[in-house]
Amino acid sequence: MWRKTVARSAVMAGKLRRFSICASSPSLIPGPCIVHKRGADILHDPWFNKDTGFPLTERDRLGLRGLLPPRVISFEQQYDRFMESYRSLEKNTAGQSDGVVSLAKWRILNRLHDRNETLYYRVLIDNIKDFAPIIYTPTVGLVCQNYSGLFRRPRGMYFSAKDKGEMMSMIYNWPAPEVDMVVLTDGSRILGLGDLGVQGIGIPIGKLDMYVAAAGINPQRVLPIMLDVGTNNEKLLEDHLGLRERRLEGEEYISVVDELMEALHARWPKAIVQFEDFQFKWAFETLQRYRTKYCMFNDDIQGTAGVALAGLLGTVRAQGLPLSDFVNQKIVVVGAGSAGLGVLNMAFQAVSRMTGKTANPQFFLIDKDGLITKERNGVDPSAAPFAKAIGEVQSLGLREGSDLLEVVRKVKPLVLLGLSGVGGIFNEQVLKAMRDSDSPKPAIFAMSNPTTNAECTAADAFKHAGEKIVFGSGSPFQHVDLGNGKVGHVNQANNMYLFPGIGLGGLLSGARIISDGMLQAAAECLASYMTEADIQKGILYPSLDSIRHITAEVGAAVLRAAVAEDLAEGRGEVGPKELGHMSKVRSNLESKAHFLSL
Numbered sequence: 365m366w367r368k369t370v371a372r373s374a375v376m377a378g379k380l381r382r383f384s385i386c387a388s389s390p391s392l393i394p395g396p397c398i399v400h401k402r403g404a405d406i407l408h409d410p411w412f413n414k415d416t417g418f419p420l421t422e423r424d425r426l427g428l429r430g431l432l433p434p435r436v437i438s439f440e441q442q443y444d445r446f447m448e449s450y451r452s453l454e455k456n457t458a459g460q461s462d463g464v465v466s467l468a469k470w471r472i473l474n475r476l477h478d479r480n481e482t483l484y485y486r487v488l489i490d491n492i493k494d495f496a497p498i499i500y501t502p503t504v505g506l507v508c509q510n511y512s513g514l515f516r517r518p519r520g521m522y523f524s525a526k527d528k529g530e531m532m533s534m535i536y537n538w539p540a541p542e543v544d545m546v547v548l549t550d551g552s553r554i555l556g557l558g559d560l561g562v563q564g565i566g567i568p569i570g571k572l573d574m575y576v577a578a579a580g581i582n583p584q585r586v587l588p589i590m591l592d593v594g595t596n597n598e599k600l601l602e603d604h605l606g607l608r609e610r611r612l613e614g615e616e617y618i619s620v621v622d623e624l625m626e627a628l629h630a631r632w633p634k635a636i637v638q639f640e641d642f643q644f645k646w647a648f649e650t651l652q653r654y655r656t657k658y659c660m661f662n663d664d665i666q667g668t669a670g671v672a673l674a675g676l677l678g679t680v681r682a683q684g685l686p687l688s689d690f691v692n693q694k695i696v697v698v699g700a701g702s703a704g705l706g707v708l709n710m711a712f713q714a715v716s717r718m719t720g721k722t723a724n725p726q727f728f729l730i731d732k733d734g735l736i737t738k739e740r741n742g743v744d745p746s747a748a749p750f751a752k753a754i755g756e757v758q759s760l761g762l763r764e765g766s767d768l769l770e771v772v773r774k775v776k777p778l779v780l781l782g783l784s785g786v787g788g789i790f791n792e793q794v795l796k797a798m799r800d801s802d803s804p805k806p807a808i809f810a811m812s813n814p815t816t817n818a819e820c821t822a823a824d825a826f827k828h829a830g831e832k833i834v835f836g837s838g839s840p841f842q843h844v845d846l847g848n849g850k851v852g853h854v855n856q857a858n859n860m861y862l863f864p865g866i867g868l869g870g871l872l873s874g875a876r877i878i879s880d881g882m883l884q885a886a887a888e889c890l891a892s893y894m895t896e897a898d899i900q901k902g903i904l905y906p907s908l909d910s911i912r913h914i915t916a917e918v919g920a921a922v923l924r925a926a927v928a929e930d931l932a933e934g935r936g937e938v939g940p941k942e943l944g945h946m947s948k949v950r951s952n953l954e955s956k957a958h959f960l961s962l
Contacts, residue, residue, distance in 0.1 A: 403427035410481045411584060417442060442483055446476060447491075466503040467510070473498060477573075478517045481583055488577045493908040496574070501858060502839040504570040505555045505814035511563035512604045519569055520588030522562065523624055525612050535627040543632045544585040545867050547571045548624075550593055552611065552643035553664075553702075556785035556817035559643070561595030562606025567641050571663070571863070578864035578915045581871075587635075591624060593617055621650060629658055636870050636878070638663050638863065647702035648746050659870060661878040665706030667859040667866070668783070670887035671905075672707040672811065673714060675836050675857050676779060677891035678904035679807040682834055683778075687891075691715050691725065694775055694802070698768060698790075698819065699783035700731035700747045703811070707783065708750050710887065713880060728752060728775055734765035772797040781809040782819030790820035795828035805902075809836040811857055826852040834902045855904040860911065862886050865918025873923045873932035882925040889921035890914070 399412055406412045406426055416437040423429040437445075453472055457465045473495065477484045488495050497503060507514060521538055523531055551564030568588030575581045594609040595601060601608050612620060628637060637660040639650060651662045661667070680690050695711070697704050708727055716723040729736045729750045736743060738751045757763065760774045772780060772794055780798055782790060790810060798806050808829055810819035822841035825833060831846050836855040844852035866886050870878055893906055893914060906914055926932040 399426065404431060407431060410477065410479055410484075413480050414439070414482065415442060415480055439483070439486075442480075443486060446483065446487060463506055466498065466506060467514075469498045470503055470507055471514070474514075474516075485573075485576055485583060488573065489912075492577055492911055496577075496860065496908055496911075497840050499573050500570045500860065501555070502814040504566050505557055507570075508554050508560050508563050508566040509557060511560075511566055515605060520565060520590065522565070522590045522592060522606075523620075524592040524607055525594060525609070525616075525620055526607065528620055528623065531623045531627040532630060535631050538587060540584050540587070542585050543587045543635045544871055545572060545575050545581055546587045546589055546628060546632075546635050546637045547575075547640050548589045548591060548637055549640045550591045550621075550642055550646070551595070551606075552641070552646065554641050555813040556787075557814070559595050559597045559600075559611075561597060561600045561604055562590055562592045563600070563604060564641060565590040571638065571640060574860050575864050575867055578860065578911045579868040579919065580912070581864075581867070589624075591621065593620060617646070618649075618653075621646075625654060625658060625660075634659070634871075634874065636660065636867050638867065640664065642702070644701045644744075648705070656877055659875060659877055661866065661883070662702070662706075663859055663863050665702045666710070666878075666883050667863045668703045668811070669706035669710035670862045670866075670883055671857050671859055671890065672781065672783075672809065673710050673887040674861070674890035675807070675809060675855065675904050676711060676781075677714075677888070678894065678899055679779060679805070679834050681891075681896070681899045682805050682807075682902060682904070683803060684900075688718055691718050691723070693779065694726040694728070694777040695779045695781060696728045696730065696768075696771055696775060696777045697781045697783065698730045699785065699812070700729055700736065700744070701783065701785070704729070704781075704783040705746050705750070707781065710880075710884065712749075713884060714887075717884075726775075728771055728777070730768055730771060734767050735762060735771050737764040739764040769794050769797060773800070776800055776802045777806070778803040779807045779809065781807075781811065783811045784819060785812045785817050786819065787812070787817045788820065790825070792824070792828050795820060795825060798829040798833065805832055805834055807834040807836065809857060811836070811838040813838040815839040815841075822852065822854045834904065836904060853902045855902075857905065860908075861890055861905060861914060862918060864911075865889075865915040866922055868915060868919035869922025869926065872919065873926035874934045875926040875931045876933060877931060879925070879929055879931060881929050882922045882931070885921040885925035886918045889918050893917065 399406065401409060401412065406428065416432055416435065417439050418428055418432065419436055423432065450472060453468060457468050476487065523534065527534060547568035549564050549567050551561045552559050554560040554564040554567060565588060572586040572588050575586060576583045592606045593612040594607045596611050628635060637658060639660060639662040641664060642650060647662055647665055651665060654660050677687055677690060680687055680693060697708055708729065711727065712723065712725060715725040727750055729747065735757065736747060736751045737754050737757055739754050740751060743751055754764065762771060762774050768789065778801060780790065790808065798808060808825045812818055818837055818839055822835055822837065822844050825835050826844045826846060831850065831852065835852065836857040838857060840856050841854045843854050846852050866878065866883065894903060
């Protein structure tokens with residue numbers, strides 16, 4: 365159980381004193397925080413503002429007397445009052461549409477974030493299971509769709525195509541002297557919603573909130589970035605906050621991303637950059653372009669792949685088989701975008717480690733034109749390695765372009781995995797065909813976000829595919845009552861189980877790059893996290909209530925992999941020598957993964 369700490373402060377000689385975790389030291393220590401502000405400027409800064417919590421001594425020394433109501437209300441009392449307001453909101457919006465309720469909840473949390481970050485993150489951490497779906501998936505998709513109307517206060521940085529040649533100077537406009545984590549998007553493929561342009565900034569903001577809540581990253585050392593290179597969304601070209609121009613393409617586009625990455629690295633060479641929601645044609649190209657030059661990863665390709673691989677390995681365990689049997693499993697992947705190909709790449713690497721160079725996994729890839737085989741003309745180079753030989757599919761009674769239903773009926777897969785972004789594509793016929801799987805416990809993963817884009821619902825999966833299935837999804841669904849006391853468990857295969865740990869392990873190790881080995885270690889750690897009893901019930905992923913413990917475990921696994929691959933250069937008080945001592949590393953991870961008492 366993680367120890368919960370409460371922000372405390374005192375003022376000494378005009379300095380606001382807070383408990384914090386220093387960048388160079390993992391221990392919880394009292395230390396002065398120099399405040400170069402006074403009076404109303406402090407109240408308007410969410411990092412320093414404590415609302416009515418400032419005692420009279422601080423009000424005098426910081427020029428606040430008379431700017432606040434006279435009554436001093438403690439941090440704990442403020443916490444209770446906010447939670448009471450939140451619960452009142454839930455009661456007052458009962459019976460309204462899910463979208464209206466979700467946006468109302470997001471607004472009340474966002475207002476708190478704008479006003480008092482200490483209280484915001486304390487509330488978020490204590491109620492992570494309830495609030496993660498509001499500040500992250502699935503509500504964040506709805507927020508991005510409506511962001512122009514919801515915008516009240518800028519957060520993060522915005523770089524546009526118009527800033528070419530100025531990014532190196534612009535990066536110094538960010539007020540924080542140090543940054544550990546950057547989440548960067550160009551808004552071209554927000555979840556399954558497509559091109560939302562500058563409105564996609566909601567995604568980096570939500571992701572970094574999860575870094576703070578799950579990994580304990582200092583919220584003053586995170587930076588959400590929107591790279592606005594235009595939009596091809598006709599509606600947004602008429603009315604939104606970003607450039608009203610068509611998206612840059614080709615070398616013009618790459619040159620802008622190059623300049624931004626160089627600027628980030630020049631100011632914060634140790635920062636980890638997470639690429640998020642880039643459209644397919646740029647997701648793979650930017651990953652290959654930067655992954656050996658900077659410490660970065662693409663969450664849609666590599667994070668999604670890791671969580672999915674953990675689920676696939678868990679499914680093998682659910683059948684009572686050793687993980688080594690993964691090489692024999694037949695898997696149908698629907699969706700040949702960045703997420704689908706990322707899963708296949710990582711799954712192929714896992715099989716290769718088990719079998720060596722002779723690996724020939726039974727993976728079947730389907731896109732909008734059906735089953736991809738080597739007969740297909742113009743196959744994207746990223747998908748080409750997974751195109752099946754025509755002789756192999758003909759032996760199953762299939763052909764180039766066979767549709768999903770035909771493939772499921774003929775292949776009889778262990779796993780049907782959807783990353784298509786097409787809501788309802790796993791229809792009744794497809795789900796019923798999974799009843800004839802060669803496995804006693806077939807798995808159905810409807811991974812696309814948001815909820816409206818899920819390939820099927822949990823209720824439909826258990827209704828049509830049978831009670832013995834293992835079910836996973838990208839968005840949250842309620843568990844399914846199967847009658848007679850039985851429950852159909854829903855596993856939310858969400859990237860939040862991995863990306864905070866990948867970032868935490870990368871930061872603590874001071875890794876030069878994020879390697880495939882580090883990502884594989886993260887996935888395997890998550891796969892082994894659940895007990896055998898839970899796995900047999902069809903539970904593949906832990907409760908979000910334990911997300912901080914999971915993140916520490918994953919972070920330790922990532923760090924060990926970095927050390928083993930000689931990629932770790934150390935960070936702060938943990939140098940290369942100390943990294944070899946796992947007990948010290950473990951202690952450091954656990955203290956670092958506490959809430960930073962601001």
